[in-house]
Amino acid sequence: MNKDTKEKNIDEEDYIDEEILEEDFVGEDLSFFKKTPVKIFFALILIISLIYISTGIREYFFYRRTPISVQFQPSGMVVDEEEIVVPVSVFVIRENRFKSARTDEEVDHILENGFRFFEEANISFSTRRIVDLYIESDNFLTNHSAFLKSVDDYDRQKINIFLTGHLDGNNGIAFMGLNSLAVADYVTAHDYRTLAHEIGHILGLGHSNHPASVMYQASYGTRFSLDEIEKMRRYAKEIEISR
Numbered sequence: 001m002n003k004d005t006k007e008k009n010i011d012e013e014d015y016i017d018e019e020i021l022e023e024d025f026v027g028e029d030l031s032f033f034k035k036t037p038v039k040i041f042f043a044l045i046l047i048i049s050l051i052y053i054s055t056g057i058r059e060y061f062f063y064r065r066t067p068i069s070v071q072f073q074p075s076g077m078v079v080d081e082e083e084i085v086v087p088v089s090v091f092v093i094r095e096n097r098f099k100s101a102r103t104d105e106e107v108d109h110i111l112e113n114g115f116r117f118f119e120e121a122n123i124s125f126s127t128r129r130i131v132d133l134y135i136e137s138d139n140f141l142t143n144h145s146a147f148l149k150s151v152d153d154y155d156r157q158k159i160n161i162f163l164t165g166h167l168d169g170n171n172g173i174a175f176m177g178l179n180s181l182a183v184a185d186y187v188t189a190h191d192y193r194t195l196a197h198e199i200g201h202i203l204g205l206g207h208s209n210h211p212a213s214v215m216y217q218a219s220y221g222t223r224f225s226l227d228e229i230e231k232m233r234r235y236a237k238e239i240e241i242s243r
């Protein structure tokens with residue numbers, strides 16, 4: 001009987017020990033789950049800050065070069081007005097921190113496809129020159145008018161298109177009043193759609209609330225409204241090539 005009692009005691013002790021162990025385990029397990037979301041939260045904050053600290057990393061994740069296999073298909077609609085031909089100069093920045101890596105083929109691709117958006121407005125573009133620019137100065141964005149002074153072929157009577165590698169996180173920029181715009185190699189849309197959007201600004205358009213519009217921000221809208229077409233044609237007339 002004594003033996004039995006002892007054995008029972010041992011069993012009970014063992015059981016209690018096991019229980020304690022289990023409780024410990026459960027306790028640790030719960031605190032692990034309590035802490036993990038906090039750790040994940042801080043890890044995410046760290047990762048997101050790292051991505052945004054470096055434009056290079058951000059561009060790597062979100063910005064792409066447009067493959068030349070992608071072609072823009074115009075709607076086929078053309079406004080019943082005479083054709084307006086707008087003169088254009090193209091500058092490919094080849095030096096300083098904005099330098100573009102575009103090949104000649106890629107330059108042709110963005111121009112051909114970007115200009116096609118204006119077929120429905122019956123506005124076409126005559127590219128008089130494509131110039132590789134070797135300018136050391138980095139003031140392309142910070143003092144654009146000073147930058148333009150150092151560009152021999154800049155002509156305010158034309159639309160001046162600058163192709164750059166990046167634009168500090170922007171797909172494109174229009175310098176209104178200077179008839180000058182820029183499109184980056186690395187963009188979050190198709191580069192030719194960005195080109196069409198910036199030309200739209202140069203031709204007097206603001207942003208549109210319609211997702212189908214070229215002038216809608218951050219989208220793939222590809223059309224101009226009749227109002228927009230009318231406005232662009234009025235502006236285009238002023239810089240039209242005199243015939």
Ligand SMILES: [Zn+2]
Nearest residue numbers: 197201207217
């Ligand atoms: Zn815009």
